Amino acid sequence: xxxxxxxxxxxxxxxxxxxxxxxxxxxxxxxxxxxxxxxxxxxxxxxxxxxxxxxxxxxxxxxxxxxxxxxxxxxxxxxxxxxxxxxxxxxxxxxxxxxxxxxxxxxxxxxxxxxxxxxxxxxxxxxxxxxxxxxxxxxxxxxxxxxxxxxxxxxxxxxxxxxxxxxxxxxxxxxxxxxxxxxxxxxxxxxxxxxxxxxxxxxxxxxxxxxxxxxxxxxxxxxxxxxxxxxxxxxxxxxxxxxxxxxxxxxxxxxxxxxxxxxxxxxxxxxxxxxxxxxxxxxxxxxxxxxxxxxxxxxxxxxxxxxxxxxxxxxxxxxxxxxxxxxxxxxxxxxxxxxxxxxxxxxxxxxxxxxxxxxxxxxxxxxxxxxxxxxxxxxxxxxxxxxxxxxxxxxxxxxxxxxxxxxxxxxxxxxxxxxxxxxxxxxxxxxxxxxxxxxxxxxxxxxxxxxxxxxxxxxxxxxxxxxxxxxxxxxxxxxxxxxxxxxxxxxxxxxxxxxxxxxxxxxxxxxxxxxxxxxxxxxxxxxxxxxxxxxxxxxxxxxxxxxxxxxxxxxxxxxxxxxxxxxxxxxxxxxxxxxxxxxxxxxxxxxxxxxxxxxxxxxxxxxxxxxxxxxxxxxxxxxxxxxxxxxxx
Numbered sequence: 324x325x326x327x328x329x330x331x332x333x334x335x336x337x338x339x340x341x342x343x344x345x346x347x348x349x350x351x352x353x354x355x356x357x358x359x360x361x362x363x364x365x366x367x368x369x370x371x372x373x374x375x376x377x378x379x380x381x382x383x384x385x386x387x388x389x390x391x392x393x394x395x396x397x398x399x400x401x402x403x404x405x406x407x408x409x410x411x412x413x414x415x416x417x418x419x420x421x422x423x424x425x426x427x428x429x430x431x432x433x434x435x436x437x438x439x440x441x442x443x444x445x446x447x448x449x450x451x452x453x454x455x456x457x458x459x460x461x462x463x464x465x466x467x468x469x470x471x472x473x474x475x476x477x478x479x480x481x482x483x484x485x486x487x488x489x490x491x492x493x494x495x496x497x498x499x500x501x502x503x504x505x506x507x508x509x510x511x512x513x514x515x516x517x518x519x520x521x522x523x524x525x526x527x528x529x530x531x532x533x534x535x536x537x538x539x540x541x542x543x544x545x546x547x548x549x550x551x552x553x554x555x556x557x558x559x560x561x562x563x564x565x566x567x568x569x570x571x572x573x574x575x576x577x578x579x580x581x582x583x584x585x586x587x588x589x590x591x592x593x594x595x596x597x598x599x600x601x602x603x604x605x606x607x608x609x610x611x612x613x614x615x616x617x618x619x620x621x622x623x624x625x626x627x628x629x630x631x632x633x634x635x636x637x638x639x640x641x642x643x644x645x646x647x648x649x650x651x652x653x654x655x656x657x658x659x660x661x662x663x664x665x666x667x668x669x670x671x672x673x674x675x676x677x678x679x680x681x682x683x684x685x686x687x688x689x690x691x692x693x694x695x696x697x698x699x700x701x702x703x704x705x706x707x708x709x710x711x712x713x714x715x716x717x718x719x720x721x722x723x724x725x726x727x728x729x730x731x732x733x734x735x736x737x738x739x740x741x742x743x744x745x746x747x748x749x750x751x752x753x754x755x756x757x758x759x760x761x762x763x764x765x766x767x768x769x770x771x772x773x774x775x776x777x778x779x780x781x782x783x784x785x786x787x788x789x790x791x792x793x794x795x796x797x798x799x800x801x802x803x804x805x806x807x808x809x810x811x812x813x814x815x816x817x818x819x820x821x822x823x824x825x826x827x828x829x830x831x832x833x834x835x836x837x838x839x840x841x842x843x844x845x846x847x848x849x850x851x852x853x854x855x856x857x858x859x860x861x862x863x864x865x866x867x868x869x870x871x872x873x874x875x876x877x878x879x880x881x882x883x884x885x886x887x888x889x890x891x892x893x894x895x896x897x898x899x900x901x902x903x904x905x906x907x908x909x910x911x912x913x914x915x916x917x918x919x920x921x922x923x924x925x926x927x928x929x930x931x932x933x934x935x936x937x938x939x940x941x942x943x944x945x946x947x948x949x950x951x952x953x954x955x956x
């Protein structure tokens with residue numbers, strides 16, 4: 324079950340199979356082999372992104388993973404605020420990391436990250452760890468972990484550039500440079516920018532109307548990331564890193580005096596997000612001992628201009644993070660891990676003409692212990708964690724996982740069970756959003772959940788892989804959005820204790836069919852959810868399924884490929900008594916590579932021009948074309 328290991332999403336060479344196993348770092352907060360993992364892990368790598376034609380945003384890169392649901396709430400070029408659900412679990416239960424360090428914005432509405440924050444430049448790979456992981460990662464990791472891993476220094480200097488242009492007056496650039504700076508120092512740098520005139524995020528008063536008939540909502544985004552590594556002696560690596568990002572997105576809002584319908588001609592409303600992060604740390608390896616340390620400071624500044632609410636809203640947050648981890652190999656296949664971390668967060672909301680609406684801070688520190696075992700025919704680990712939250716006191720979490728497999732890893736049976744908690748965000752406690760009569764709820768309690776899964780991964784014959792997993796998540800006190808229909812006042816509340824979601828995820832892959840360079844991948848996810856009142860949970864589709872076929876050819880210095888993929892979604896509840904129509908979205912890509920150096924890729928999104936609305940009347944993109952030109956030097 325060999326996989327391809329690629330370390331840059333700007334890679335322009337065709338991926339070649341490697342004999343070495345894919346190494347992941349997220350499953351146990353340390354290096355391990357993907358094929359031996361006792362929990363569900365998916366890796367999004369360079370070859371997959373290239374084959375699909377370089378989608379503009381990282382939220383699109385996750386759509387084709389079994390059990391991963393990506394929906395855009397408010398239309399526009401990047402879906403407004405994207406909802407990334409792992410196995411139907413509420414997106415606020417996901418832990419999102421950048422290089423193993425949380426990306427968190429306590430002032431974000433619903434606790435959901437703006438998709439701009441999931442698009443840092445210089446991304447190398449994304450690891451998605453599904454299932455309850457609070458035992459390792461603490462608050463916010465009940466549904467799973469999404470770890471965005473940046474590019475790393477290379478032994479030889481590599482410089483890459485890619486330019487993209489296309490529909491909606493879109494232009495994009497990406498550059499990356501990696502290499503050594505002497506015998507003991509390495510560097511990695513990446514930058515990207517996107518500008519688009521866009522289209523109307525709202526279709527207008529008539530559901531399903533053409534977004535092209537209305538005022539377009541533009542998108543402007545730029546980001547850069549850098550990393551320097553120093554290896555002064557054998558076994559020791561020290562690093563310093565930084566990241567900056569700024570994004571501005573237009574949207575359509577509900578204007579006065581009625582606030583009853585969205586105005587598709589709204590050319591004043593927009594949101595701007597700026598994030599800055601500085602981090603440093605290192606890793607020391609000696610024999611069977613690995614000691615790791617990370618420290619980071621992150622600042623997020625969001626400006627919200629709503630034409631229906633005079634006076635800009637500014638929300639600021641900052642977070643300080645520190646983590647220390649020890650991993651020790653004990654012999655006979657046993658290992659232990661110990662770790663501790665501390666998070667301190669501040670946030671406030673300021674309104675022009677009103678002043679500071681709220682200003683608060685919170686903190687949490689905790690530690691975990693892990694014991695694991697690796698053998699020829701099995702893998703197992705048990706993790707326990709204790710957190711101390713400044714507002715909610717002691718909280719516990721844990722995870723137990725095990726797998727048995729054949730020596731050649733062609734068959735694996737795995738199972739896991741875990742639980743954890745998610746503390747309310749600062750915005751959920753205090754946030755205000757007049758004139759829509761919204762106010763946070765300072766009486767909220769932490770939401771908790773338990774999740775278990777059992778699954779199998781099989782390679783019955785060479786180059787054919789099959790996977791299946793059944794799972795169930797049970798919530799307690801899940802934080803939900805609530806509106807009193809008599810007063811129309813809105814806030815957050817802790818929901819019923821009998822909310823749950825269960826389901827099945829399937830995946831298959833066929834490599835080099837009939838030895839002619841054709842790959843086929845497919846996935847299916849079924850979700851059976853209950854909001855505690857006998858209805859499916861909102862934004863939790865009953866069924867999603869998809870398939871992708873990719874063909875590759877090579878002749879002399881020329882290599883080219885074609886890829887066609889589609890995804891079907893049905894049973895999506897978007898409101899109290901509203902269900903979205905089922906829809907199928909198809910995309911296609913054609914690429915040409917010359918001399919392993921020059922590349923051209925054409926991507927067609929929504930090739931069938933499917934008109935669908937995940938959250939009416941906000942719409943998703945109609946058919947679009949993008950051409951990318953890349954070079955390596």
